[in-house]
Amino acid sequence: MKTTETIRQPESAYLHEPAAASKRSKLSKKTRDTLTGYLFISPWLVGFFGLTLGPLLFSLFASFTDYNITSKMNFVGFQNYRTMFTLDDLFWTSLANTLYYVAFSVPLTTAGAILLALLLNQKLKGMKVFRTIYYLPSILSGVAVYFLWMQLLSPSTGLVNTVLAWVGIEGPAWLFDPEWTKPALLLMKMWSVGGGMLLYLASLQGVSKEMYEAAELDGAGLWQRLRYITLPMISPIIFFDVITSTIGAFQIFQEAYVMTESGSGGPANSLLFYNLHMWNNAFKVFDMGYASAMAWLLFIIVMILTVINLKLGKRWVYYEGGDRK
Amino acid sequence: MDRKRNLLLAVLLFMGFLAGCSGNENSAQAEKTEDGKVVVDFWTFWGSETRRPIIEKIIANFNESQDDIHVKHTFLPWGDIWTKNLASVAAGNPADVIINDINTVSQRAENQQVEDLSQYIDESFEKQFYPHLWETVVYQDKTYAVPFNTDTRLLFYNKAAFKEAGLDPEAPPQTWEELEEYAKKLDVKTGNQYERIGFYPLWGSIGASSWMTNADDGKGFIENGKLAIDTPRKAEALHWLLGWKERLGEKTVQTYQAEFGSEQSNPFIAGKVAMWVDIGTFYTQIRDYGQDLEFGVAPLPSFDEDSGHWAEGGGFVAEIPKGADHPEEAMEFIKYLTGPEGQKYWAMKNFDNVANIEAAEAVASELTGDEQMVYQATVENLQQTKMFPVPVEYPDYHSRINPVVDNILLGKISPEEGLKKAESDVSKLKRE
Structure with missing residues (x-):
C-alpha cells in the first residue's frame, strides 16, 4: 500500500526538493500521526479535562x-471534615445505612446472578424464553421500577404481602417500617439481577466442555465440578462484577430519593444514604463545601475498598493462560 | 493521502465539537422582542393542565397592558426548578422572576441568591398583603420577595355522618377533647373491621409537627431564634397522637393509609373517614368526585378551651434571582402578579388562597354556595395560621426533628426522651 503510493507520487515532488521532503516527512510523520490521534480524541479530552477533571479538582478545593x-x-x-466526624450525627447514620446496603446487596446480587445464570445455562427446551423473562426486569429502569415496587410493597394491598398472606405470613410494612426499608430495597435489587446474569451466562458458555467431561471421567460430582471448574473459570467475571457492583452500591441515591416521602430518606432516616445526605447538604442547605468534603471522603472509602478487592482478587481470580502472580 | 484525510477529518470533528459546545450562544434568551420590548423571563413550576392556562392568561393580560415589557413564561418541573435556578444564579444568567418557596426566603437572601426589592416597595404596597405572609419575605429589614399564594388547614367534616351519629351537623368539634369524643361516636365497626373511622389526626394534609404547634399556642420549633422543641405541650401532643394510633390499631391505620393513593378513592370523599384535615383546595376534589357529599368546614380544634385554633401555612413567593438582567421590569410584573387583579384571577380559577387581602376578600364574597363557604372559611382561618420560615441559623432543622418524630410515633422512643434528643441534635446545627 505504502510502496505503491510512493511510486505513484508525481516525480516532480522528488525533483524539486527531494532531500527536504523526505526529511520533513520523516520527522513529522510521527508528530503528525500523534497530532491526528489527539485531534481524534479531542472531544473526549476536552470533555475529560473540562467536565470531569476540572470540576473534580474544583470540588477538592471547595471541600476546604x-x-x-x-x-x-x-x-x-x-473544618468540613471535622464537622463530619464530630458534629454531624446524620453523617454516621447515612454512612451506616450505605455500608449496610453495600454489605448485603453486593453478595446477594452476585450470588443471585450466578445462581440464575447456572440455572439458565441448562440445555432444555424453551430456555431462551426463560432467559428473556429473567433479563427483562433489568431493561426497565429507574423511577418507573421504583413506583412499581412501591405498589408491590404496599403493606396491606401490595402483591408481596398478599402472596405472603397466602402462606400464612403476615408481611411487614416494608417501606413504612424503618426495620424493613433496607430489606425492601434489597428485594427490589434482587429482582433485577438479570443484567449480571447475562454476563455470567456468556462466560459460562465459554467454559470448555472437555474439562467437565474429563472431570466426570475422574468421578467428580456436581458440586465438585461447580467448585473446581465452573467457579474458577468464571472468576474474572465475578471479580469484575463484585468491583463494579460495590462501587455502584455506594452510589445508591435515586431509590431513597424517589421512594421516601418528599425525598427525606425516612422513615426515621432508615433510607438516608450517604449520597442523599450529601445531596441534601448541597442543594437544600446550599452547603456545597461540606457536600464536596463528603464526596471526597466517599471517594477515599471506595478507593480503599477497591484496592483491597484488587489485592484479594489475586488470591482467587483465575486467568486462563495467565500467571497468578 | 490517508494521513491528510485523517487529519482533515479530525480537525472537522474537533470544530464540530466546539461548534456544538457554543451553539447555544445565539439562541440564548432574546433580550428584546422584535418590536423592542424588554423580555422578562418568568420561571414557574406550573405546568399542569389546570394551572398552566391560568398563569399564562395572567401573563397575557399583563403583556397586553404593557408597551415596553414582554413576559415570557418558562415552565420547569417541580424540583428541577430550584437546582436550575441555583446554577443560573451562580452562572450570572438567571431568570428575571421566579416562583419560589415562601418559608426559605431568608435562606436565599442570606446566601445572595435573590435581589433586594426594598427600593421598589413602600408601606402602601406592603399593606396589601397578609402580615403573617409579609413577615416571611423580610430579612434583616430588607424585603426580598413578594408573597403570591398560601394555604391553611381546615377540618372538613361529613354532615350526614354527624346526623347519623346523633351529632349536631352545625356544631363541629372545638377542642381536642371534643374531637376525640366525636370521633368515637362517628366510628362504625363490624367485628374487627372499621366501616368508617371518625377521625385520625395524621391523615390528610397535616403532620405531627402541625399538631405539636397547635398544642403549643402556635409556637414553632424555633421561635425568634430560640429552640422550643422540647416543650411540655409538644410532648403532650405526641402522647395524644400515640393515643389515636393505639385506639385504632397500627394495622387499621396502615390499611386505610395504603388506599389513599388516588383522588377518586379519597377516604373522606368516599365516606370512610368522617372528619379530615386538609387545605382549602381540597374542596375542588370534593366538587369533582363527591357531588353528593354533605360537608362542613371548621377551624382546627384547639388544644383546650383557652388556646387558639392554630393551623400551619405554606405558600409561594415571587422573587427576582440575584443578577437578573431586568430587575425593574421584573418588579413591574411582580406588582401585577401580586396585585388585586392578577391575584383575584388566580384565586377564582384555582380556588387557591392568595396573599393579596383585597383579592382574597373579593373572591370570598363573589363565590357562591359551597365554594363560598369553604373559601370564606380559609380566608378567616388565615388569622390563626402560622408560617414557620426556616431560620438561617438552622437551615436543616427538619432533618433532625423528623426522624425523631418518626421514631416516637413508631413507639421506639418516648415523646419526652425524643424531644430532648431532637432539641440537642438541632442545637448542634447552629450556624453563627
Missing part, C-alpha cells in the same frame, strides 16, 4: 472552603 454556590468561598481548612 465554606462554598455555598452563590455568595461565599472562604478557606476553612479541615
Whole structure:
C-alpha cells in the first residue's frame, strides 16, 4: 500500500526538493500521526479535562472552603471534615445505612446472578424464553421500577404481602417500617439481577466442555465440578462484577430519593444514604463545601475498598493462560 | 493521502465539537422582542393542565397592558426548578422572576441568591398583603420577595355522618377533647373491621409537627431564634397522637393509609373517614368526585378551651434571582402578579388562597354556595395560621426533628426522651 503510493507520487515532488521532503516527512510523520490521534480524541479530552477533571479538582478545593454556590468561598481548612466526624450525627447514620446496603446487596446480587445464570445455562427446551423473562426486569429502569415496587410493597394491598398472606405470613410494612426499608430495597435489587446474569451466562458458555467431561471421567460430582471448574473459570467475571457492583452500591441515591416521602430518606432516616445526605447538604442547605468534603471522603472509602478487592482478587481470580502472580 | 484525510477529518470533528459546545450562544434568551420590548423571563413550576392556562392568561393580560415589557413564561418541573435556578444564579444568567418557596426566603437572601426589592416597595404596597405572609419575605429589614399564594388547614367534616351519629351537623368539634369524643361516636365497626373511622389526626394534609404547634399556642420549633422543641405541650401532643394510633390499631391505620393513593378513592370523599384535615383546595376534589357529599368546614380544634385554633401555612413567593438582567421590569410584573387583579384571577380559577387581602376578600364574597363557604372559611382561618420560615441559623432543622418524630410515633422512643434528643441534635446545627 505504502510502496505503491510512493511510486505513484508525481516525480516532480522528488525533483524539486527531494532531500527536504523526505526529511520533513520523516520527522513529522510521527508528530503528525500523534497530532491526528489527539485531534481524534479531542472531544473526549476536552470533555475529560473540562467536565470531569476540572470540576473534580474544583470540588477538592471547595471541600476546604465554606462554598455555598452563590455568595461565599472562604478557606476553612479541615473544618468540613471535622464537622463530619464530630458534629454531624446524620453523617454516621447515612454512612451506616450505605455500608449496610453495600454489605448485603453486593453478595446477594452476585450470588443471585450466578445462581440464575447456572440455572439458565441448562440445555432444555424453551430456555431462551426463560432467559428473556429473567433479563427483562433489568431493561426497565429507574423511577418507573421504583413506583412499581412501591405498589408491590404496599403493606396491606401490595402483591408481596398478599402472596405472603397466602402462606400464612403476615408481611411487614416494608417501606413504612424503618426495620424493613433496607430489606425492601434489597428485594427490589434482587429482582433485577438479570443484567449480571447475562454476563455470567456468556462466560459460562465459554467454559470448555472437555474439562467437565474429563472431570466426570475422574468421578467428580456436581458440586465438585461447580467448585473446581465452573467457579474458577468464571472468576474474572465475578471479580469484575463484585468491583463494579460495590462501587455502584455506594452510589445508591435515586431509590431513597424517589421512594421516601418528599425525598427525606425516612422513615426515621432508615433510607438516608450517604449520597442523599450529601445531596441534601448541597442543594437544600446550599452547603456545597461540606457536600464536596463528603464526596471526597466517599471517594477515599471506595478507593480503599477497591484496592483491597484488587489485592484479594489475586488470591482467587483465575486467568486462563495467565500467571497468578 | 490517508494521513491528510485523517487529519482533515479530525480537525472537522474537533470544530464540530466546539461548534456544538457554543451553539447555544445565539439562541440564548432574546433580550428584546422584535418590536423592542424588554423580555422578562418568568420561571414557574406550573405546568399542569389546570394551572398552566391560568398563569399564562395572567401573563397575557399583563403583556397586553404593557408597551415596553414582554413576559415570557418558562415552565420547569417541580424540583428541577430550584437546582436550575441555583446554577443560573451562580452562572450570572438567571431568570428575571421566579416562583419560589415562601418559608426559605431568608435562606436565599442570606446566601445572595435573590435581589433586594426594598427600593421598589413602600408601606402602601406592603399593606396589601397578609402580615403573617409579609413577615416571611423580610430579612434583616430588607424585603426580598413578594408573597403570591398560601394555604391553611381546615377540618372538613361529613354532615350526614354527624346526623347519623346523633351529632349536631352545625356544631363541629372545638377542642381536642371534643374531637376525640366525636370521633368515637362517628366510628362504625363490624367485628374487627372499621366501616368508617371518625377521625385520625395524621391523615390528610397535616403532620405531627402541625399538631405539636397547635398544642403549643402556635409556637414553632424555633421561635425568634430560640429552640422550643422540647416543650411540655409538644410532648403532650405526641402522647395524644400515640393515643389515636393505639385506639385504632397500627394495622387499621396502615390499611386505610395504603388506599389513599388516588383522588377518586379519597377516604373522606368516599365516606370512610368522617372528619379530615386538609387545605382549602381540597374542596375542588370534593366538587369533582363527591357531588353528593354533605360537608362542613371548621377551624382546627384547639388544644383546650383557652388556646387558639392554630393551623400551619405554606405558600409561594415571587422573587427576582440575584443578577437578573431586568430587575425593574421584573418588579413591574411582580406588582401585577401580586396585585388585586392578577391575584383575584388566580384565586377564582384555582380556588387557591392568595396573599393579596383585597383579592382574597373579593373572591370570598363573589363565590357562591359551597365554594363560598369553604373559601370564606380559609380566608378567616388565615388569622390563626402560622408560617414557620426556616431560620438561617438552622437551615436543616427538619432533618433532625423528623426522624425523631418518626421514631416516637413508631413507639421506639418516648415523646419526652425524643424531644430532648431532637432539641440537642438541632442545637448542634447552629450556624453563627
